[in-house]
Amino acid sequence: MRNRTIITNVKPNLEDGRYYIKRIPGENVKVTARIFCDAEDVLRACILYKKEGEKNWEEAPLLPIGDDEWTGTFYVTAQGIYHYKIEAWVDNLATWYDRFLKKQEKGQHLSNDLAMGAHWLKETAKQTDKATAKRLSEWSKIFADNDHYHKAVDTAISPEFKDVISGCTLKNHPTTFDRNLKIRVGSPRELFSTWYELFPRSTSEVPGKHGTFKDCEKLLPRIATLGFDTLLLPPIFPIGKTNRKGKNNSLVAEVADVGSPWSVGNEDGGHKSINPELGSMADFEKFVKSAAKHKIDIALDMGLRCSADHPYVKEHPDWFMRMPDGKLAIDEIPPLYYTDIVEFNFECDDWENLWKELLSVVMFWADKGVSMFYGSTPHYKPFDFWQWLIAEVHKKYPEVIFLSGAITRQIVTERLAMAGFSQSLSRFFWKTTKKEIQEYMQEITQGETKEYMHPNFFTNTPDILPSYLADAEENVFLLRYALASTLSSNCGIYGPVFEIMKNERHPDSKERYLNSEKYEIAHHDWNAKNRITEFISRINAIRKENTAFHNTFNIAFTQTDNEQLISFVKTSLDKSSTVWCIINLDPQNRQTGYVELPKELLGIKGHWFNLKVEELLTGETYHWFSDWNFVELKPEAYPMHLLKVSMAD
């Protein structure tokens, strides 16, 4: 091959395009590679990228940063699939000019070099725009004119010549690194969403009565006022009767027990039906439309698991693991007993139809306006299945968002994100100290996963009552939401029990709720107003207004002199919004300390300044004049400062 350049170690590169990286419009893609060639020639390189379906590749510079490392950045502006590749080539013009200058410095005679230069300039003129071509041709003539040696040398070392030449390249025999690298540019909602989870059956105003979608509908104004834009529902399908679970995960149910919504299917139908106790399909459709009016998306836990009573069990007996005698094999894996579930057998002969049917379930609800789907235990289905299903759904509904709920093993969380999940439930639950939080944020915003994983910081879920929250007091709840909502642009709460601090843990189980709504109907005071609801509404409004909070990867931690004070700055993609957050990690005690003014991050220049500091939570305004400033945070007020800093007039 005539090309001499080697391109290797290209990043981001998810297994040579087997998986795509993720972005939202306005984000950039930073590409690095090692590029080198034989001999001592000067190389040039560029990134080529285009949106799928477009004809021409756009070009972004790739520049050397030493040790054969090259780096470059380009921006993606529209939703869709982008492709990118790298080109690198030996630049004979730049090589010539580099040597010319070295020889000129050494005082060598340059006749031959001028003649070569004349040649390369002429060649380069063929590849450049008309105006530049004209100038290169003129210079080429001067260089080729043996009678005006000094004029030619003076021209070659003139700033003007240097300037024009540095903008030109002679691109012959480029090496192309093209490994099908892809970016999926998704909806901005993939990176900015505020989730509220509730059990529809617990929404009745009458204690003990089964809630309905009509009851849910009545709660929409409240949820909107609290500032949530996504309402997550556990499975809404008919619930199995065989081996139905009782209260507190009991293996034996009482007659009145409502069972776990994750045990899907009975004689009323399966994954395309609604539990009649919640209402009709029409009720649900009305509810989804009503939510849309409140700018709330409905997110559905797909609950792709079956009870023994699911219609599939009769229609497709081969889709389930069975005993030799044909009985369903109910899997009780000690110490967990999912006795109300019969698992799909993804290794069955009819796996293709199983895949297709499950896709049709998701499409069914997407057709009804559900735009977010939650996979509660996605790691119990094959990775390849998810990759296929999500891609298929995205063909018709590119805006649909899938949230992965797998947090048990990091490699599994990562691979599900690679397979296409738009968001991933995060291990934020267990990050409480300054060190833990900073290290975790470093990992998810600077590590390799940042290319394809959008973490979602839930404070709690029906499955997880973090130890830190269990039996804790009000201030702890404020603190956890303060952290979740500012550290991460995607965040959420398992709502009613968070607002009203239901946090009694099950005595047998470290991080489970006592009297969990998973197995019974709960009654909540849906009119409650308290410090927590006030704080949540306030902070959610601030999140919405200040686009600095619409991204997770834009965080920079800054200095404080107190281990209990964590400080960071976030800046929006378009730089129009910057917020400085200072949080007191101690929910018990007032903490004071000095925080360093992050001048570079705030765009402050010079040594003398008078800064206007607006507190977004309280609306107060201070004036700061120093590099380090004093702050005081009392847990009984707000756990944090959210500051907007500008130069005072």
Added chain:
Amino acid sequence: MRNRTIITNVKPNLEDGRYYIKRIPGENVKVTARIFCDAEDVLRACILYKKEGEKNWEEAPLLPIGDDEWTGTFYVTAQGIYHYKIEAWVDNLATWYDRFLKKQEKGQHLSNDLAMGAHWLKETAKQTDKATAKRLSEWSKIFADNDHYHKAVDTAISPEFKDVISGCTLKNHPTTFDRNLKIRVGSPRELFSTWYELFPRSTSEVPGKHGTFKDCEKLLPRIATLGFDTLLLPPIFPIGKTNRKGKNNSLVAEVADVGSPWSVGNEDGGHKSINPELGSMADFEKFVKSAAKHKIDIALDMGLRCSADHPYVKEHPDWFMRMPDGKLAIDEIPPLYYTDIVEFNFECDDWENLWKELLSVVMFWADKGVSMFYGSTPHYKPFDFWQWLIAEVHKKYPEVIFLSGAITRQIVTERLAMAGFSQSLSRFFWKTTKKEIQEYMQEITQGETKEYMHPNFFTNTPDILPSYLADAEENVFLLRYALASTLSSNCGIYGPVFEIMKNERHPDSKERYLNSEKYEIAHHDWNAKNRITEFISRINAIRKENTAFHNTFNIAFTQTDNEQLISFVKTSLDKSSTVWCIINLDPQNRQTGYVELPKELLGIKGHWFNLKVEELLTGETYHWFSDWNFVELKPEAYPMHLLKVSMAD
């Protein structure tokens, strides 16, 4: 896809088989991967490998070591190309048994589980050998027999059952990681060779007279006695006259000057001709045959560069970089001036014929019995060219060895080794302290390059007089050869000037020889016998006898209490040979200290022992009884101990 297992991060993997890894017969390949699947099922995995041309894949186990990391090892036994891939699958038998035991421990009733077990045992019996199949079928029947519950449970938890089951697997729907991964298993000489370089023109017994191959032939017994098995010659072709270099790299030559052998070609011919002053082609052929009788391979510096007088210049004017007026563009890259060289233009339109012609040069000499080729500045030719050329030569001559001489930039050294160079000149020149040596050995024997790079530790070359050797005394030479020859199984010296300690450096140039043989004829005392020659012969004989020295990757450093004493153990692939080396890094002073007995490496068991310690250099024998033992090394004697340790009778 029905398979559920993910295989990723497979190592070694050189760009999905774009490059091969290297081994010699008897070496192993350690493979690692991350393997996981959805759910909690038990996985199994294996490595499949085979020699090219063979029909069946051989299987080696791949086992989990925690955190989804798996590792396995297989051995390559014959020269040729091997292929390898990985398979992993969900093992329903193992998954069943894992859960069965957990439930049995918990005291659960196991009827259903026994029935499932009966099923999986029957399935597994179909995949196993007859004897095992018979037992599995028997057990299957017991498990299926509802009337003998306790007998079935007792069988299932019996050690015998456990033992048989652990040797079985039910392999359905495996995932295959097959990315064209290749191993080139080369000649053992790729990993064990002892090189001597001399300039044939400096071999005459008469001072000032041009040496010939006949003179070289007379030196073969001496070189054989010194214990070298490879004789490296700088280019032996006619030397250019245009811009011939004078003594000490002068840009102007005197009439009598012989020029640089790297400026190849004149009216007598090019790369397929011999400089007539060295003799005839017949003389050369006789010399090669004579060397073979002394078990010495001839290694030729390919010198693939041309003088302006090379026949190619007229025959293929387009192969060279030219000025616009057609004159050859002689490249003087400040501060280096290769004025006697005209470089090939590998980007020319006729590049394919240029590649073919250069291949024909190497084949020409390979046909004449040259089995080793040295690329003196291989990084001035495209990497793809080398990859192609070496592969082509290996088709006809798989034993031919290519040594790469590129040490300027690590990435270039690495890529040339990946492209196929069998050995790589190493940066050992500049490693002198214990820390430097240990770190460097760690890098080359434990780092990723170990998969494809065989370093060659030269003490010096015509181009490099390391500062440490320059103007140094005899002890320094002994020390450097002691290190080169024991740390690395491939080593070499630029002979005559090493033996007789010609080490005056050129005043203008940091690491160049004064009066370098590159530009003039030197006269050496080819009958010299001194401490250096005595030491070299002794150590080369020991290297040959003790196969522990035939590998570089088998080194383990051990403890001493003195920073000037470096200690390491080497063990041969077949474990039959183990040598413990202790070297005094201080060439000026006697050093004493305690060295820890590396019991594990030496295969010594127990706390009480009487060890017979044979010193291979002196032939002395000691008896050691302790975990730490005293050593004393005087630079005026040997710089090292080479110890063979065994249990005394």
